[in-house]
Amino acid sequence: MQYYRPSKKRLLIVTGISLLVGGCSLSDWYNGYYVDRSSWKSYQKDSDAYYDAESPQMKELRKKIKTIA
Numbered sequence: 001m002q003y004y005r006p007s008k009k010r011l012l013i014v015t016g017i018s019l020l021v022g023g024c025s026l027s028d029w030y031n032g033y034y035v036d037r038s039s040w041k042s043y044q045k046d047s048d049a050y051y052d053a054e055s056p057q058m059k060e061l062r063k064k065i066k067t068i069a
Helices: 009-054 056-067
Strands: none
Touching: none
């Protein structure tokens, strides 16, 4: 009867393959979570700059419209 002992070489191969297969989730995370968060921050920055550049009259008008709607 032969006793089965996994070798270090097999362990490294299996670990490498699992990292390669699991690496797809890293790209999904980057394209899904990171890019969305990055684009949202960019949008917020542009939006804040737009509203901060408004005249005081437009800011008051925007407040009135917001309370009506």
